[in-house]
Amino acid sequence: MDAAPQDFTRVLSSMCTVPHPDARDAAATFLADNPGDPATYPAVSELEDEVVGMLGEITNLDDPQGYVASGGTEANMQAVRAARDLADTDSPNVVAPESAHFSFPKAADVLGVELRLVPVDDDRRANLDAVQAAVDSDTAMVVGVAGTTEFGRVDPIPALGDVAADADALFHVDAAWGGFCLPFAEYDWDFADAPVDTMTIDPHKMGRAPIPAGGFLARDASVLDALAVDTPYLETTGQATLTGTRSGAGVAGAHAAISALWPQGYRENYERGMENARWLVSELRSRDYDAIDPTLPLVAFDLPPGEFDALRERDWRISRTASGETRVVCMPHVTREMLTDFLAALDDVRAG
Ligand code: 0PR
Numbered sequence: 001m002d003a004a005p006q007d008f009t010r011v012l013s014s015m016c017t018v019p020h021p022d023a024r025d026a027a028a029t030f031l032a033d034n035p036g037d038p039a040t041y042p043a044v045s046e047l048e049d050e051v052v053g054m055l056g057e058i059t060n061l062d063d064p065q066g067y068v069a070s071g072g073t074e075a076n077m078q079a080v081r082a083a084r085d086l087a088d089t090d091s092p093n094v095v096a097p098e099s100a101h102f103s104f105p106k107a108a109d110v111l112g113v114e115l116r117l118v119p120v121d122d123d124r125r126a127n128l129d130a131v132q133a134a135v136d137s138d139t140a141m142v143v144g145v146a147g148t149t150e151f152g153r154v155d156p157i158p159a160l161g162d163v164a165a166d167a168d169a170l171f172h173v174d175a176a177w178g179g180f181c182l183p184f185a186e187y188d189w190d191f192a193d194a195p196v197d198t199m200t201i202d203p204h205k206m207g208r209a210p211i212p213a214g215g216f217l218a219r220d221a222s223v224l225d226a227l228a229v230d231t232p233y234l235e236t237t238g239q240a241t242l243t244g245t246r247s248g249a250g251v252a253g254a255h256a257a258i259s260a261l262w263p264q265g266y267r268e269n270y271e272r273g274m275e276n277a278r279w280l281v282s283e284l285r286s287r288d289y290d291a292i293d294p295t296l297p298l299v300a301f302d303l304p305p306g307e308f309d310a311l312r313e314r315d316w317r318i319s320r321t322a323s324g325e326t327r328v329v330c331m332p333h334v335t336r337e338m339l340t341d342f343l344a345a346l347d348d349v350r351a352g
Contacts, residue, residue, distance in 0.1 A: 150321040
């Protein structure tokens with residue numbers, strides 16, 4: 001094989017990053033272990049329980065329920081599935097801001113649930129009035145996003161939770177990308193003081209775990225019970241995950257990454273990412289580009305299509321939002337030197 005893995009020195013669009021070295025080693029060690037069969041592979045299963053405990057610590061949830069999923073898509077889908085099955089209606093709907101990740105339309109399609117996407121406000125956060133207006137007695141779940149895919153915005157989580165509680169619906173927070181930043185950012189909520197029922201928080205994004213390592217957390221065991229099916233011929237008698245065979249590499253890698261980085265390493269990643277994001281915004285503005293103030297380490301700015309294409313041709317991996325802004329995600333591998341090189345390339349493209 002002469003294919004080489006992606007070189008990260010020009011990757012600015014990804015929500016994945018270079019795994020922590022300990023995570024890489026742990027992943028290789030547990031490559032053949034299947035956490036989907038805890039009775040046969042008890043060691044990796046124990047690691048998974050510990051990862052769930054660690055994710056509970058990060059999100060401030062005592063006695064967390066959950067598991068290491070294949071990614072945010074599976075975790076969001078499972079949240080919708082549990083809500084659908086726990087809701088007392090034959091025609092359940094899910095209310096989410098239009099900024100929600102495209103895993104929600106996938107989940108709604110697979111699960112036969114109506115998805116009501118509602119507008120966001122001027123700052124691209126869920127509009128509470130619009131959410132309130134969309135909720136009715138068939139609403140099984142309300143979704144809040146803590147770190148949107150396109151703009152890194154954090155919805156008004158406690159207030160959305162209150163809307164969900166009033167409607168007797170479950171409240172799910174998608175912190176797939178933002179989850180490892182939130183403990184250090186200025187938000188006055190977590191599992192302990194907001195009415196959050198389920199959460200997605202992915203170690204394979206900001207957590208520096210290898211792929212596949214998503215995180216699905218639930219406050220209440222009834223959510224996992226709703227997801228569990230009987231597994232008659234395995235020694236363990238039920239399985240709540242969506243996938244069957246799963247990667248021990250993801251579980252062990254997540255365990256090693258979180259053990260190495262929580263909390264100080266994640267704090268440093270967050271602070272460095274924010275400093276880089278703010279610096280990039282000021283550099284872009286000094287060149288007369290419109291750039292949006294970052295709330296988490298993600299920069300979105302207006303770049304003419306010709307310049308975007310020219311940078312892509314120079315191997316810069318950048319992507320665009322649906323409304324056309326160019327995104328730079330300040331992941332742990334994105335250094336000030338990389339951003340300096342990127343701006344030099346941009347200046348060069350502008351000079352023609
Ligand atoms: N929720 C949010 C808020 C997300 O941003 C994402 C993925 C998901 C859920 C789904 O997670 P999985 O992709 O793990 O199932 N956000 C990125 C996106 O769709 C994922 C991504 C990651 C894209 C790395 C590109 C890439 O190189 O843009």
